[in-house]
Amino acid sequence: MLRFLAARIAMLVAALATAALVIFLVLEILPGDPAAAMLGVSATPETIAALRAELGLDQPAARRFLRWLAGLVTGDLGLSYAYRVPVGGLIGERFGVTLPLAVLAMLLAAGIGIPLGVAAASRANTRLDAVLMGVSQLGLAIPNFWFGLLFVLIFSIGLGWFPSGGFPGWSAGPGPALHALILPALALALPMAAVLARITRSAVIEALGEDYILTARAKGLSRAEALVRHALRNALIPVVTILGLQFSFLLTGTVVVEGVFALPGLGRLLIQAIGGHDLMLIRSLVLMFAGAAMAVNALVDIAYGLLDPRMRPA
Amino acid sequence: MMRALRHPSFLVGAVLSALIVALALVSLVWTPADPGRMNILARLRPPSAEFWLGTDQFGRDIASMLMVGARNALTVGLVAVGIGLVLGLALGLLAARADGTILDAAIMRLLDFVFAFPIVLSAILIVTLLGPGLVEAVVAIGLFNVPVFARLARGAALQVMRRDYIRAARLAGAGPARILLRHVVPNIAGLMIVQASVQFAVAILAEASLSYLGLGTQPPAPSWGRMLSDAQTFMARQPFLAIFPGAAIALAVLAFNLLGDGLRDLLDPRLRERGA
Secondary structure (H helix, E strand, O other): OHHHHHHHHHHHHHHHHHHHHHHHHHHHOOOOOHHHHHHOOOOOHHHHHHHHHHHOOOOOHHHHHHHHHHHHHHOOOOEOOOOOOEHHHHHHHHHHHHHHHHHHHHHHHHHHHHHHHHHHHHOOOOHHHHHHHHHHHHHHHOOHHHHHHHHHHHHHHHOOOOOOOOOOOOOOOHHHHHHHHHHHHHHHHHHHHHHHHHHHHHHHHHHHOOHHHHHHHHOOOOHHHHHHHHHHHHHHHHHHHHHHHHHHHHHHHHHHHHHHOOOOOHHHHHHHHHHOOOHHHHHHHHHHHHHHHHHHHHHHHHHHHHHOHHHOOO | OHHHHHOHHHHHHHHHHHHHHHHHHHHHHOOOOOOOOOOHHHOOOOOOOOOOOOEOOOOOEHHHHHHHHHHHHHHHHHHHHHHHHHHHHHHHHHHHHOOOOHHHHHHHHHHHHHHHOOHHHHHHHHHHHHOOOHHHHHHHHHHHHHHHHHHHHHHHHHHHHOOHHHHHHHHOOOOHHHHHHHHHHHHHHHHHHHHHHHHHHHHHHHHHHHHHOOOOOOOOOOOHHHHHHHHHHHOOOOOHHHHHHHHHHHHHHHHHHHHHHHHHHHHOHHHOOOOO
């Protein structure tokens, strides 16, 4: 077991290091001098040279890469070209928006998708099942940002129940902050809920056909009891896997949905960084997003290995 | 054929996809109005006999823009899936041929790595490098498709290569390239077509997201995602602006998802019960 765990973590670290190298190299081959771009056309060669030294751009690429890698551990990620403040601080500030948004979206997706999937499975091949699967098919097809726009139209502009965008911060208490996050989280959650409903349905149908369900029924459990106590429990393993895999879609979804709702989160910061050619910020943000997706995938693999020893690679 | 017509997913998917393809083709020769013509006197009009789906903030005809946008979406789907299918099939077959060797492991690890990189993020990196644009977005989406097809092709090819008739062909003197092209590829083509339909939908969705962010199709070329991003400023005054392009994206994605689901069921009846 320990060997499996160590191997999977080593794989994750190798993948993260490769990702860091790829991101660094891709951004390194970009033409142009960031220092010259920051200072504008009127800058003298001396001031450009001074800024290059301040930003560490006068050092060889290999040294800058290693410095960035070390910074990823210590939190010193360099200065943002556009904001002229430490990248670590900028990311930390925005984290307080994106992380709660992602967690809320996950909870909503699971809370909507799993019960619907169980309902469809327990009434498999009936009209209810057909309707639920039809709705989920629609949920899969609707882009999260269109959900967002529709919610703004209906609940903000039409009914005035929720703000159409912006974030009041957490200092005013959790109430206003959560109020601002509900619609974006729901927009992110619905396409995910559609996937979860479909996976849950097929996993529960498969589990319901297993012998242990027949045994449980033979021992006197009702259909509902057998469903909840035995079938659902086993069906949750593939569901959790999909939930993990969906996490990377969720993260990239935040990039788009934060734009719709003007939320000051990491996704919007990334888009602003691209607009401002802020390479220091772009590389750390892209690595963070990719790294989070890779880490969650590794966690899912590890959880799988813990639950089912057959899944561990030999 | 009759079985296909009785399959609801396939039927709905096929009809909707055919409709979108037809609209895109018709837009090559005819649209209700010139999609690029601005008319300040007819800004933000609701749907009417003159402007079927209303007009945008520049007075452009939404229906015409949506038709040309369909062409854009289908081109993105075709090229992105084409890149993924051709490269993915080649890499998958190469890995299957080299099954168990270092080459196989190297190809598969590389693809795992590409796959772990979320699609919009890789697109963002490519767009940062090359600048925003339709071609850049399509290349990014296409590259993301490569591991999907390669994994599928490798797994399916390995299964086919274990069958007796492959052994027979080998004994009869057929070389590896001939075996792959004459026997393996035709046998895994169905599976690849099903996946192509699903990835087509994924590509349309991804391009819409990128264009919404301003990283995909650039103005003045109409794109559904871009239309939604423009609509955001004016939708309080004219909600239709935000409704029609979104509905077009959803309908196109739904069409190709259903088509893929239907084809999978028709090609492999064992999967029919599971529905996921």
